[in-house]
Structures are given as C-alpha cells and as structure tokens.
Amino acid sequence: MGISWREELALGVDQIDNQHKELLARFDMLLTACKQGKGGEEVLYLLNFLDEYVVVHFGDEEKLQRQSSFPDYESHRQEHQSFIEKLADLKKRIADEGVQIDLVLDTNKLLLDWLIRHISIRDKAVGRHLRGSC
Numbered sequence: 626m627g628i629s630w631r632e633e634l635a636l637g638v639d640q641i642d643n644q645h646k647e648l649l650a651r652f653d654m655l656l657t658a659c660k661q662g663k664g665g666e667e668v669l670y671l672l673n674f675l676d677e678y679v680v681v682h683f684g685d686e687e688k689l690q691r692q693s694s695f696p697d698y699e700s701h702r703q704e705h706q707s708f709i710e711k712l713a714d715l716k717k718r719i720a721d722e723g724v725q726i727d728l729v730l731d732t733n734k735l736l737l738d739w740l741i742r743h744i745s746i747r748d749k750a751v752g753r754h755l756r757g758s759c
Contacts, residue, residue, distance in 0.1 A: 628653045628737065634744050636752025638689070644682045645744055651678075652737050659733070665724035668732050672719070675712055675736075679705070686751065695754050701747055708739060 630646045651674055658667030683705040690698045715732050722728065 628656060634741075634749075636748055637756050638752055641682075641686060641689070641748065641752070644678075644685065645748075648678060648682070648740065651675075652733075652740075655729075655733060659729060664726070664729040664733075668724060668729045669719070671732070672712065672716055679709055679712065683709075686748070689755060690751060693755055695751060697750065701751065704743060704747060708736075708743070711735060711739065 628649055630649050634645060634649075635642050636645075651671055655664065655667045655671050658664050687698070687702055687705070689695075690701060695701070715728070715735070718728055718731075
C-alpha cells in the first residue's frame, strides 16, 4: 500500500496543496522503493529533498500565516522547527550508522506519521483561517 494525495488533506490554498502533493509523492516513491528492496537508496534521496523542501514549504506557510495574522502562528512555527530537528536527527543517524533497514523504517514512520497528522490537523486550521481572511 502506497501513500497518495487525498482531497480531505486539501487546505484550499493551491500553493500549499501543491507542495503537500509533491511531498506525499516523494514518500510514495520511498514506500515503492522499500517494496523493491531499494529503500536505502531512496531514503537518501528523500532526506536530501526534505532539506530543501522544508525551507521553502515551511517558509511559504509561515509567511502566509504572518500576513493573515494567524493566531496560532508561533505554535505552528515551533512544530515546523520540531520536524526540522527530527530530520537532522535522522540524517545524523545515517551518517553515524549508515543506511540500515530499521533506519529506513523509522524515517518512513516518523516523518510520514508526523506529516499526515500535521497536514490533517494543524495545516487544515491554517487553511480555514486563510479562506476566512480572504
């Protein structure tokens, strides 16, 4: 079973929804690679993608939140920072231990669970706020 975009994840903000679609597509590539026994290679691609993605995506989200005076901005920004720290920890583990199957599984579970929860709950609140502010 892969991961794919579901309309219930849509915020109604095209820029952010398109970024979320790309992110989920990247995770789906990792899941597919794992099924093919190539998860170790793909996890490195995913982590490199995420290095750039978080800067752009979180920056875009936070800018929209500031511009619209989103009331929960600081807490949301802290969640983004927490994700960046989790990403850095995973990259350090790979540097220290190499790419091991348990690390690939941890990456999959930790990051994907965090992102789906974050999009479903926290980002949806931002979307409601932005649609109400426009």
